[in-house]
Amino acid sequence: MDGTSSLLTHPMPRHYPSDDFDERQPTVPGLPSQLRSYQKLSTSSWLEAIQAQPDQYRNCRIQSISWIKALASPFSHEFIQFIVEDSVSGERTRVVAGREDSGDWVYVGWNWQSGQVPNDHYILPLPLLTLTFGCETGGRLPDVRSLAKVLASTTERQPYYTFHREMCWWYAETVFDGMFSKYGGSVKEWEWAKYRYSFIVKTSLLRRRVLTEHAERFKSELMEGMEY
Numbered sequence: 001m002d003g004t005s006s007l008l009t010h011p012m013p014r015h016y017p018s019d020d021f022d023e024r025q026p027t028v029p030g031l032p033s034q035l036r037s038y039q040k041l042s043t044s045s046w047l048e049a050i051q052a053q054p055d056q057y058r059n060c061r062i063q064s065i066s067w068i069k070a071l072a073s074p075f076s077h078e079f080i081q082f083i084v085e086d087s088v089s090g091e092r093t094r095v096v097a098g099r100e101d102s103g104d105w106v107y108v109g110w111n112w113q114s115g116q117v118p119n120d121h122y123i124l125p126l127p128l129l130t131l132t133f134g135c136e137t138g139g140r141l142p143d144v145r146s147l148a149k150v151l152a153s154t155t156e157r158q159p160y161y162t163f164h165r166e167m168c169w170w171y172a173e174t175v176f177d178g179m180f181s182k183y184g185g186s187v188k189e190w191e192w193a194k195y196r197y198s199f200i201v202k203t204s205l206l207r208r209r210v211l212t213e214h215a216e217r218f219k220s221e222l223m224e225g226m227e228y
Contacts, residue, residue: 029089032056036093038109040118043097043151046106050145059087061141066130066228067176069195071208071215072123076199078172079122083226084144092226096122097151099171104155106148113223121168124215128196130188130228131180142183150178169197 034049034056041049050057063083070077079098085091096107100121107118117123133141154174158166173196180187192211222228 029059029086029091031060031084031086031089031091031093035060035084035095035108038107038111038118041106041108043104043106043148043155046108047145047148047152050148054145057144060084060144061087062133062144062147062179063092063141064130064132064228065147065176065179067128067172067196069126069128069192070122070124071126071211073121075168077121078128078169078196080172080175081125081228082147083228087141094222094226097175099161099166099168101161103161104151104159104171106151115219115223124212125218125222126192126195126211126215127190127218127228128193129176129190131176131185132188133183133185140183142179146182147179150175150182154178172196 065082081096
């Protein structure tokens with residue numbers, strides 16, 4: 001959207017209370033500006049940003065959540081990425097969230113179509129599981145605030161990265177399972193789902209080559225579309 005649409009300028013009906021009229025104010029369709037420009041935010045900061053501008057996020061719904069392993073990252077990093085759609089305009093964006101040794105971070109507004117990644121934790125994405133909302137949930141789609149709450153509450157539950165315990169694998173699983181428990185949906189188990197919670201570097205050279213080919217294809221799919 002070009003953001004140039006103008007608001008209607010009808011006079012305020014006197015029989016409406018002011019609060020009711022505020023709810024009737026037309027808004028410019030499309031994703032909020034905060035989702036259009038790149039930001040790296042802590043999970044608590046992202047939740048606070050959404051809560052500070054509820055009207056801007058009113059129509060933002062989560063279409064799908066994917067649990068991803070980054071093959072070329074340090075320690076076979078795992079994270080989640082999700083598709084946010086404006087239910088009025090149909091505009092979509094991809095947001096990534098995960099636990100790193102420096103904290104739990106949310107990446108918004110990144111240009112994934114460029115083929116570049118925010119840092120080394122997200123190189124060569126291999127899909128493990130995808131949770132899709134919609135028909136399977138009676139058309140009910142979680143809003144962005146609900147997912148932001150799950151991200152922040154997971155951080156609060158265990159705020160520190162601990163190797164072999166509350167690390168990136170644990171964080172991705174906790175968020176994924178939390179959203180499935182709350183909203184249901186259809187789970188797609190990708191061919192390489194069995195490799196979650198594992199270090200790919202321990203597999204054979206031939207297997208790593210096959211996994212890399214699949215990750216490259218998935219990366220190309222992410223550059224061209226907004227399904228996952």
